[in-house]
Amino acid sequence: MPTVVSPVRAPVHVLAEAVADPTTGAAPRSVTSLVLETQEPVFRGHYPGFPIFPGVCLIECVHRSCLTTAPGTPRAVLTLAAVESTRFLGAVFPGDRIVIESTWTAISDGWRVTARIRGDRGDVAAVRLRYHTGEAG
Amino acid sequence: MTSTWTVAHRLPHRYPMLLVDRVVTAVPGSEIVALKAVTTNEPWYAEVSGDARDGDLAYPAVLLMESWAQSAGILAASRSSDGDPLSGDVMLFGGATEVRFLHPVLPGDVLEHRVRVVRLLSDTMIFEGECLVAGRPVMTVERMVMAFRPAQTLRPAPSTTSDSGSPAGTQED
Structure with a gap:
């Protein structure tokens, strides 16, 4: 088990792996979920007496989901190159479950992932990430 | 120079999510340079x-973003008066475009955030810069x-109805 340095403790549950559909040629899509328990360390300081899941931690949930579901056999090694865009639409509170639907598009040296996050009360965020594959840095 | 106490005074974030250590220079309404030292003593480690x-110890990119955003x-x-950061207006992370990560950050590194105001509207600020x-x-x-x-639009309502906990509009950060 490699060391995971992350502000989010919750494990990523894989509901669907990113597998391209060979018949339709459609882009790979993956679906994951996370349950953000009260014990998540970020809630203590964000904010005291008013816990709300930080927006950047929603991006982290997408990122960890991508690392877990990356296409390929063996799984592609992804390096986060950019957060291309983010939009925050609703709040996430302790105990909430989020579901992340990600669409993978191949780019010249990696993948672009467009993700939609839904929570217990509707849409939470839209996130687009860009990954390089292969070497770190 | 702004003291550490002043950083905590100007932001509602607290341990482990207060990710700015010191302000080096600040020109209100224009630009700021602030520092954060990355350490293995943070709970993510x-x-x-x-x-x-070393490759396993890279500081999470999203926390780099968060630290920059807090600066x-x-x-x-x-721009606003001092006092309880959760009273009056609070700052919400509305979104970001093209945040690029160029090199891994490791424990022991000191982040120097440089933030410039691009546009200043009545209820919105747009920033650019680098770390x-x-x-x-x-x-x-x-x-x-x-x-x-x-701030009150973000507080979960104290009522007991099940649909009362969702803040209006945006995700706070």
């Missing part, structure tokens, strides 16, 4: 094992949007 290698938040807070480690850019931010909303 709690599970690091003895055989971890922008200090600049934004300078440097030892003079080398590790992250560039094309655009980050912060919005100001009354």
